[in-house]
Amino acid sequence: MxxxxxxxxxxxxxxxxxxxxARRLNISQPPLSQQIRALEDEISAKxxxxxxxxxxxxxxxxxxxxxxxxxxxxxxRAKLIAARAQRGEIGEIAVAMFPSALFIAAVxxxxxxxxxxxxxxxxxFKEGPPMKALSEIHHGNVDIAxxxxxxxxxxxxxxxxxxxxxxPLLVCLRKDHPLAKDGSEIDIRQLAHEPIxxxxxxxxxxxxxxxxLCQDAGFEPRLEQEVTDNSTLLGLVAAGIxxxxxxxxQSRLQLPETCVLPLRCSESESIIWCVHPLKPESALVDGLxxxxx
Numbered sequence: 001m002x003x004x005x006x007x008x009x010x011x012x013x014x015x016x017x018x019x020x021x022a023r024r025l026n027i028s029q030p031p032l033s034q035q036i037r038a039l040e041d042e043i044s045a046k047x048x049x050x051x052x053x054x055x056x057x058x059x060x061x062x063x064x065x066x067x068x069x070x071x072x073x074x075x076x077r078a079k080l081i082a083a084r085a086q087r088g089e090i091g092e093i094a095v096a097m098f099p100s101a102l103f104i105a106a107v108x109x110x111x112x113x114x115x116x117x118x119x120x121x122x123x124x125f126k127e128g129p130p131m132k133a134l135s136e137i138h139h140g141n142v143d144i145a146x147x148x149x150x151x152x153x154x155x156x157x158x159x160x161x162x163x164x165x166x167x168p169l170l171v172c173l174r175k176d177h178p179l180a181k182d183g184s185e186i187d188i189r190q191l192a193h194e195p196i197x198x199x200x201x202x203x204x205x206x207x208x209x210x211x212x213l214c215q216d217a218g219f220e221p222r223l224e225q226e227v228t229d230n231s232t233l234l235g236l237v238a239a240g241i242x243x244x245x246x247x248x249x250q251s252r253l254q255l256p257e258t259c260v261l262p263l264r265c266s267e268s269e270s271i272i273w274c275v276h277p278l279k280p281e282s283a284l285v286d287g288l289x290x291x292x293x
Contacts, residue, residue: 003075005039006068008032009047013065016055086283092122093284096133096145098205100230103249104272106165107146110291121284129203137275143285145275148205148247150212153273162292164272167247169210170260172237179243180259188217188265195224195242197233206270210245213265234258 008025012032015021022029040047047061057065085091095111102108115123126133126142130153133145138156146164147153153161171186173179179186179194191214199207201223214221224242227233230253237244238257247270251260262268280286 001039001042003072005035005042006072008035009039010065010068010072012036012048012055013057013061013068016057018050018055091120091282091284092124093144093282093288094124094126094142095288096126096128096136096142096147098129098133098146098148099127100247100250101146101148101272103252104165104167105249106293107272110164110274110288113291114288118284118287130205131203134275143276143280143282144288147273147275148270149273150205150209150267150271153275155275158278159275160278161273161275162289164274164292166269166271167249169245169263169265169268169270170248170251171263172234172244172246172251172254172258172260174237174240174257175259177240177243180261183259183261185262185264188213188263189219191221191243191245192217192219193222196221197225197227197236197242197244198223199233200226200228206245206247209267209270213267216266 008021011021011024012018015024018029018032022032025032036048043064045060045064046058047064049056049058097107102111111123114121126136128136130147130149133142133147134153134156136142137145137159147161155161171179171191179190196210198204198210201207201211211221211223225236227236230250233244233246234253234255236242238255245263246260254260274289274292276285276289280289
């Protein structure tokens with residue numbers, strides 16, 4: 001049984017006249033009669049009573065019509081859904097990002113505009129460090145990734161990276177700390193003997209960048225306390241446990257006891273990248289990438 005058989009049946013069930021049904025289907029009458037008989041043979045049920053003057057549905061035909069109407073509606077809906085998905089109007093897109101990515105106005109604006117323009121698309125966010133995000137996109141587990149990386153990230157074959165924004169690095173410390181007394185920028189060498197509250201090494205691009213900057217300045221940082229979330233980091237700084245170096249976007253979270261000051265060093269910026277396929281096969285990925293300034 002093919003869809004055309006069901007469409008032939010519906011045309012005849014609605015017209016109850018072989019000639020009119022054939023004209024509606026743009027076929028001649030004999031093929032229509034043959035296809036109806038073939039359908040009845042296949043389902044082992046008589047669907048129409050017909051004589052030389054009248055055509056009417058049998059009891060089986062009336063029940064069959066209810067089911068066929070539902071099937072054809074579902075087929076049309078399936079076609080519509082597929083067409084909308086092809087145009088990028090519906091579906092889902094998986095996005096890998098680091099924990100504080102949406103603190104960055106440029107990233108939040110891209111996501112917000114994508115959501116506004118494609119309300120039928122489900123966004124799935126997967127949080128993790130840069131190398132995990134790059135692995136996820138390489139293995140097809142996500143469609144696009146936002147990563148923080150000191151330079152251009154190492155890319156899997158077939159992918160590219162577009163720079164979103166460069167953020168200045170800031171020093172977060174208690175307001176009564178000696179380095180904060182005049183409110184001026186802090187040279188990284190002034191942090192040589194300061195206890196540092198930091199995110200995990202080798203899993204967080206910011207921590208790795210800070211360590212490299214300290215080494216460039218001729219010293220190893222005193223890594224005092226490792227944390228995994230912003231609130232704990234800020235709490236420890238507010239308690240006087242240590243100092244933290246953060247990108248500008250994360251400095252939006254502050255406690256009354258803390259302040260942020262500019263960091264002076266050889267490379268005082270953190271770069272945010274968007275990693276995506278060179279030739280996206282999805283209209284959704286195309287649509288999101290198109291929103292990157």
